[in-house]
Amino acid sequence: MARLCDLSCRACRGGVPRLKGDGLAEYAAQVPDWEVVDEHHLARMFRFRDFVTALVFVNRVGELAEVEAHHPNISLAWGKVGIEVWTHKIDGLTESDFILAAKIDRL
Numbered sequence: 001m002a003r004l005c006d007l008s009c010r011a012c013r014g015g016v017p018r019l020k021g022d023g024l025a026e027y028a029a030q031v032p033d034w035e036v037v038d039e040h041h042l043a044r045m046f047r048f049r050d051f052v053t054a055l056v057f058v059n060r061v062g063e064l065a066e067v068e069a070h071h072p073n074i075s076l077a078w079g080k081v082g083i084e085v086w087t088h089k090i091d092g093l094t095e096s097d098f099i100l101a102a103k104i105d106r107l
Contacts, residue, residue, distance in 0.1 A: 004031070004099045005050035006097070007099045009068040009092035010095075012087045013089070014089050016087075018087075019093045024036065026090060027093075034101050036093070038072060039093065040091070041092075042098070043081050043096075044101070045080055046081045049079065054077075064100075064104065065100070068099070083104065085100055088092045
């Protein structure tokens with residue numbers, strides 16, 4: 001499997017099977033800091049020293065999401081940023097979700 005952060009997200013048009021079981025586990029192993037929640041979405045909390053630093057990170061994630069055309073749910077609070085990723089079109093996980101998570105980790 002190629003390094004996820006070197007790949008690009010692909011738009012999902014529907015009809016793509018959700019990742020489950022062993023296939024899901026293979027991708028999850030490549031982003032170990034992310035939690036796979038109910039085989040439905042990825043979640044991670046990032047911690048920062050203050051609000052401004054967290055906000056800068058949110059903006060960088062937003063820029064990345066625009067480049068990849070794959071948009072996570074983001075929550076911002078003082079010193080922390082929560083991110084959830086899944087493919088809305090199929091209401092589950094695809095390779096693109098793991099690619100985005102890996103690229104966010106690289107930020």
